[in-house]
Amino acid sequence: DTINVIITSDHGMASCSAEKLIILDECIGRNNYTLIDKSPVAAVLPRQNKRDVYNLLKKCHRHMKAYLKEEIPDRFHYRHNKRIQPIILVADEGWTIVQNESLTKLGDHGYDNALPSMHPFLAAHGPAFHRGYKQNTINNVDIYPMMCHILGLTPQPHNGTFSNIKCLLTDQWCINLPEAIGIVIGAFMILTAFTCIIIMSKNRVVPPRPFARLQLQSDDDDPLIG
Incomplete structure (x- = not known):
């Protein structure tokens, strides 16, 4: 010790299948772009108008998302470097982006890190x-x-x-989420009970005392009984 x-x-790994291919040649001609990086995150350098290439790739396949560089989600931390290409393609889990080749692997990594x-x-x-x-x-x-x-x-x-x-770590004070929720709920229940007790004590009705009217008061000039 x-x-x-x-x-x-x-990283982890996901299974791939020859039945889960996203074939770019079915969506756009190769003369329109250069494929820099391949699946599951593919980088595309357009040769023609960037917006036209993007629009073709965006509707290419329902299991692939296309992003312009400036629209890449913040959580990917993959937008500001000068080496990032103008268009990025992201395949869904288990799907593989190819131009027209067959699948040569049974597993891959690099999918959405969520x-x-x-x-x-x-x-x-x-x-x-x-x-x-x-x-x-x-x-x-x-x-x-x-x-x-x-x-x-x-x-x-x-x-x-x-x-x-x-x-x-043993040298760090830490409270995890379930414990924090339990403490908050417990404190709330105690505070609620304490508040109810105070309200009930203030609103308690004092029962009438028999013959209360017959008691002498210090300012009575004429007592009712002698």
């Missing part, structure tokens, strides 16, 4: 980690600041978020 071990991978099949696994053991703790998901880029923290190093600029992995 003196060494920290982290085991992970760089897909569970694209998520790698992570296992960690050692004194820095909570034993038996399970977390649904983290980003691969979060591993770097975690490793720097464990080693006592100052991280260089990066895209990771240390707070995403704090719950894994």
Whole structure:
């Protein structure tokens, strides 16, 4: 229990099929574009009018999305580099973008990173980690600041978020979402009960006392009984 071990991978995998091909030659002539990168994310350099090429590719296949560079979703972090081509094609999970060739592989990666099949696994053991703790998901880029923290190093600029992995570490105070929800609900129930008790105590009706009118008051000049 003196060494920290982290085991992970760089990506997941999805099964491919020869029955799930997106054939670009059926949608647009090759003289209109140059295919820079291939499936499942294909980069297209138009030779003709960019908008015309985009419009043809956009309606090419229902299992492929076409994006102009400036319209690539922010969550892909794949828009601002000068090497990104004017048009990007993204295949749905398990589908393969080809020009007209046959499928030569049974699996692939690089699909939408929101897909569970694209998520790698992570296992960690050692004194820095909570034993038996399970977390649904983290980003691969979060591993770097975690490793720097464990080693006592100052991280260089990066895209990771240390707070995403704090719950894994024994030296970090962390509260996960279910626990936070439970605490909030419990506090709300206690506050509600306390408020109800106060309201009920203020609104309680005092029962009338028999012969209350016969009691002498300090300012009575003429007592009712002598």
